Amino acid sequence: MSVYARLEQLGLNIPDPPAKGGIYAKIKQTGNLVYTSGQGPMLNGKVVKEGKLGVELTVEEGQEMARIAVLNCLSVLEEGLGSLERISQIVKILGFVNSGPGFNNQPLVINGASQLLLDLFGENGEHARSAVGTNELPLNFPVEIEMIVELSAD
Template sequence: MTPEQKIEELGLTLPPPVAPVASYVATVRTGDLVYTSGQVPMVEGKLHQTGKLGVDLGVEEGQAQARVCALNAVAALKAELGELSRVRRIVKAVVFVASAPDFTAQPQVANGASDLLAEVFGEQGKHARSAVGVAALPLDAPVEVELIAEVA
């Protein structure tokens, strides 16, 4: 089963890639690696949810937003590669979580992105990861995800 078929089986739709909102490109390929720019939880051109974890959103809401971010990053990979079966491995995910000063569940929030990647890519979706709490993210996004993928 292709990653695209797995996405469909999960009841998800791969969105069109999110257009950059500033002076950068969505992906950069160097050798066998593709780096995605940070993806916020945009749905149909709008931020799906705003706010900070530990103030405006709980862990489950943050996981859902991380999942949207990861799906957007996968869409950026597809736009770069043409087909997701060219992804050999998700090497690393970096998940930024806009957090209240006393919020420490960034890894649990990041699981929303990590779990989606494993569901879509199987063993090749298991990756190294950083989950980082930050004071604020662009557009007041609660979560931002970037990926590094090894590709064929």
């Protein structure tokens, strides 16, 4: 089943790609690997929810923000590649979690993104991962995610 069919099955859409927030490339390809710049939980040019996990947001809210952030990663990949069908596998994701004092459930938060990638890409969505706590993120994002994907041979 195609990634687009799985998106439809889950009732999800790829959002419009977020505008760049600085001087960088949204994606960068080297060989058959494509790296995304970090993406947060933005829709229609606005941050969906702001704040720190363990202070203003729960783990469940953080998981939802991680899902939106990874959908934004997919949106910049689709914009740059023309189709998500070109992706053969998800190699790695790096998730940053805006964490309040004592919050140490970063892996649970980033599980929201990881599970969505498994749901969309099946076994090819299984990836290496890091989940890192930080004291601040741009625009007071609760999470920021970047990805590395491998492209199918043409």
